[in-house]
Amino acid sequence: MMSSQSKSAQWAQPESTHPQTGLKVFNTLTNSKAGVPFVPREGNRVSWYGCGPTVYDASHMGHAFNYVSSDIVRRIMEDYLGYDLTMVMNITDIDDKIILRTRHRHLLAQYRAKADALTEQLVADASAALYAYANESFGDLVAARIGSQVASDRDWRAFVAAVDEGRDKAFVASSEKAVMQFDAASAAFRAVGAACLSLADGERSRAAAEALVDGAKDVLAPWLDAQFKESVTDQRLFRDLAAYWEQDFMADMDALNVRRPHVLTRVTEFVDEIVRFVQRIIDNGYAYEAGGSVYFDVEAYDGENGHVYGKLSPQSKDSARLLAEGEGSLAAKNADKHNDRDFALWKNSRPGEPSWPSPWGPGRPGWHIECSVMASEILGQHIDVHTGGVDLKFPHHDNEMAQSEACFDNHQWVNYFLHTGHQHIEGRKMSKSLKNFVTIKDALKLYSARQLRTLFLLTRWSEPLNFSDKTMEEAVSIERTLTSFFANVAALLRDSRRGQQEADAGRQTNGPELELLAALGDAQDQVHCALLDSFDTSSAMRAIQDIVARTTAYLQRGRGTIDPQPVEAVAQYVTKIMRAFGMADDSAARAIGWGSGGGDGGQGAVGREATLLPVATALSDFRDGVRELALAGGDKKALLALCDRLRDQVLPELGIVIDDHGDGRALVKVADPEEIRRARELHEAKEAATRLKKLKEAQLAEEKRRATLEKSKVPPQDMFRSPMCDLYSAWDERGVPTKDKAGEDLSKNSARRLAKEYDAQKKLHDKYLQSLAQS
Template sequence: MVKGAVEDMSPEGQGQVKTWTEPSTIKSKGLRIYNSLARAKVPFHASELVTWYICGPTVYDSSHVGHARNYVTFDILRRILEGFFKYHVHYVMNVTDVDDKIISKARRNYLLDQFLSTASHLNEVLSILDTAFEEEYSKQESKVKAAQKEFDKATSRRKDELSEKIKQEELKLQKIHELNALVKGREDKILANGGKAGIDMLLADGVSDILASYLDAKEGSTVTDLAIFRAHAAKYEKEFLEDMQSLGVKPPTVLARVTEYIDIIIAYVQKIIDQGFAYVANESVYFDTRNFQEAGHTYAKLNPWAVGSSELASESESNFDSREKHNSCDFALWKASKSGEPYWESPWGQGRPGWHIECSAMASHIIGRSVDIHSGGVDLQFPHHDNELAQAEAFYGCSQWVNYFLHSGHLAIEGLKMSKSLKNFITIREALQKYTARQLRFLFVNQAWDKPMNFSESVMSEAIAKERQFQNFFKIVKNVLRRMEIDGESYVKGFENVQKWGQEEEEFANLLAITTSQVRERLEDNFDTPGALQALLNLSSGVHSYLDKRAAGNLLPILVKEAAEYVTQILVIFGLSTANVSNEIGFGSELESRSGGIESLVAPYINAACSLRDEIRAAAKDDLSKAELISIADQFRDYKMVDLGVRIEDSSSGTVWELCDVDTLKNERSEKLRKTREATIKSLQLKIDQKSKDIENFQLASIDPKDCFQKQTTKYSKFDDRGLPTHDSEGKELSKKAMKDAEKLMKKAEIRHEKYKEKLAVQPSFIENLKSEVKDLQEKLQELETCQ
């Protein structure tokens, strides 16, 4: 091991020099990654077996898209290390299944269920809810004041960070006020509904969280059944793992559940005490940051500017009496239990692990005294990861436990930090109802892994557009190869044409060579997946260009196939394709996952073909029109084939098809139907407006021209034999200009009236017919607007 100095060019520490121990005994493969410990991009040195520890979920609630950003992002990086750089990765992830948040959430859910099962009247619930809102508002006001106080005494480095914190707390305060106003506004309707319906209405939109928080503050200590906590954690752990599977995240090599490592954690804490870096106080154990630093160690390597922040330092000390600490920066390794909390026996009394010690102990036990990569969200840098590092270095007596710390960038929802209290919380399951797993993965591949990102309609549209570009590329290539009878098992067919290369082939081959070089260059530069993705898209454009140039000439399909296979290979590495890269091009299909032999594989397609044949035969017997036959064909394309994962499109060279993800095709169909529906609604409204205007015009034309002016008694007083006005309302004779204008209007009215009479003579009920047509159109419009 040698000491390597890395200049810190971050805005916070420009000009400072940070030391970082660079593992140089193993030759780098050219990869450079951004290491939070060095605050710079550095060469990645590791043996063929890379040890990686990732902070897993605290399973107290449903996973959201912020979790997806973290776990999918690091899954992509892991796949690149394994699939592109050919490392073997030993991937360890923890599950925190005992924690303040889990304890609080489990207790609150239990107490809320108990309360609602015994509440006798809605008025009683409303009365208690009033008090709950008052207390919640007061509690949140205190948080705003505390954040402001922290801001006032903070250094300039942390002003921006704390300014955002104040904004978030103020927004939460506003949301509590708005929620209370919402309850007040629908109180009469709630009471009118009564019973369960009234309670469901009352506790909608997050109101139940306010009531549960109040109940927990009053009665939380009475919850003694420890199975309540375990059942809660088990439920959300299972949900998290299912979400990861849905997103295509590879399972970890080792899943470390905290409650299964309590004995390891206790022994780990005891050794830190024995080393002189922790102390026992009131049956709890605290890490001694002063002793640690006086022994020559560095505390808070990742975020030294956060040291002393009461808001951050107390993050893992919430709901816990920590007045026995020797120093405000000290943190709990073991927490003495209170009533209403799960606990384990220890040398210091009944208690449970602190948040930070769990990861240090389990990672040390599974991986050892040196971890190649440790990863997590950027918000975990301090205090969690800095405290992890301190604990492990105290345990081993070393100066560096982790070689590379990777932190994924923060994810915001429409510019705001995701929060249930702000109502911008999107669960993974909700996101997967709108987007496919591949589309979400495209989103993360298309973003720099270590930079902040915003989750919005626009960035998702960009990700989906990239997916469609690749879909179109694969579709065109596969249909070209299919027409030339070149597939994964064909060999001779690819060489039947003239094989001499022309300028087009030389340019194509050069582009492929450039692309492979660019992809390597981008991935070696801190896993630049957006850059690599763009290089692949440039190659796909080159393929389109080559096919266009060779449309009427000698096409060499082997070149096209090689380029498509390379694109597929990289997309497989990114986890964007499930294709078998040895013989398949594209995103892969569901066919691979089916079993049961050739019959079960082809049965759905044969059934669909037989069904189409039956419909055509029936249509022939009924002598259906050409339009009706086309409708049958389109229904087959848009429904039966889509539901089987087949996209069919019409082209100048005939029908083209491709196997595709079913959810993607269904989403495309839904979007097409939505646009068609919107266009139909717009067309109906235009027709209604036009016909309503026709009715209005015809009703105006029905008036006898003589009556047009004579009814305007407030404007005119005398008229001639034709009904033209001659004097104004005061008896004064009209000017020549006014008489001339009235004459023009009279002529228009006479012409309009004559046309009206002619129309009436031919079609006496035409106005009634128009009104009936408008009514029918309005009914169709209403039906479209109300249908789901």
């Protein structure tokens, strides 16, 4: 049950007689940094709705941070704290961005298919598209700098010169999309120029035509859409695009080890429910029809029957920019709309847009209504947890709450709003518009999913994350430390137990072992408190690092003196937490490390052969090399080189790491070959960067030396006469200026400065003369 709700924006703490875990969470609804007690509505059951992606393009690192961070929170709740979750996530498969992207791709593909030869008309089309794009994208800036619209190549050149090749600060600051738009227009201009040269050379091939279309695609697509959008009538095109990018998104999530939601919903599958939901809001007096569209009446809702609009971000609810962004780029101006703050629940579809039947005419759902309907259809009229990125607070999530509470006539549709923080790339907020953008697939080419998750664990889910070389270096280092720890523990435990059962049985636990167990207890307390404090994984990871470091130090005592029991206890606990964080496989309860750690995966002899044959082949090749050396009377140096090659090149490719120890014995560890390859490539890249840095420093030093040499050749009496003779009109007997160009005496400060420069040049020139005399 829930305590009584006051008729204000005051958040009501849920109540329950069920035993609680002590978890506190940062709840955006309370507008407080302090965590509030987390209390599910129904015992141990938690209903959770997560805002899914709008699928029209490749997923990026912002998506990764949002969904992996939410996955970490979910896993802690499910696997560590023991809540029974029901998680729903939506896929927005109809939206203004999807409509525009579909039309652009379809019309551009049609246009390209018809371009079977390069013609003057193609060049004219691309030029017209460029000028239209430039004037639409930054028309005011164009007018301010060249005094007119872009209407010719000369105008475009003048504009480019005026903004200093895109580095003009006012230009960049004029719009978040300015740089991206400028790059698109510049690419089109270069493509047009290349096409003109091709025509002049008589080159009219299809390849030349396609090169022009491809180079100018970003300006051609909106130009074609403006003319022919009404011709796109096949609704399957929109669904096909969304389905492609949905599959791509889910593949990225699988690669990042993000658990699938229990229920995955798509907007296009809930249109009938959306229509009924909108009608109920109208019936309750909080929405109205206007020109075939339906709008939420903010003024009628805000303050009526205790309802409050803009709970999450009250300071933003009058922002014209955010309101416009929430309505989408295809939003039509409607003279019958009551208020600028009113937002669309149902949009009247225009030609070139998908549509569904409704009591108000053919149309499509508004953006915000979809989440309200899909969440409520699956989870009911009250939801425990709602997650999403912080950029969705207003208007999306505030509008979700308003229309849901207007429909159900309640005052707390969601009890806990958990918003993940912004992501920054090298200190700047990630933005496609500023080319400050990394796709998940590109990130996974450089780092493993576990290394990326380590980065996210080092930052609170609710705080901004900086994705940079420096932060990733820290994450990679921590992940490798843990990997090495697991491998060392497994190898040393195996080695210590081999043939030493009697010694192990007789060993007594003493001071170092008791200290290690005490440290483990402290780490467990610290991790537990951190996770109850709104899933503070950064503090939990520090505690894990500390106990790993303590255990690693204990292992340095030597294999003959360690007690495997406390070491195994630490490793099992660290594995348990890593599994709860989604870092380790969901394997056997007592397994240690990242993987499942045993068995052949049910592959039988075929699996064993696939695993063992490459190793056996490598060892056979090594044996052949040793035999050849022995038969040929080879020296020790050649034999050691063979051993080093086996250790450094051959076995790492097979996932086997051999660490030489000072006692002459080696420690054998098994690792992921891909991780070994990445580590080697990263090491080689760092060495290459160091060599390049030294080379550049040497080049700069050489350039400085040559510049100093050239300067030293100038006699001091000549340094102020040429080529700066027009700066002065009189000099003393040494050649130091005494009067400026107008014949006025130089100031005392200027005279002293010039005299110092003369003295320095004299010393430099004297050294040069001495070097000549000595050579």
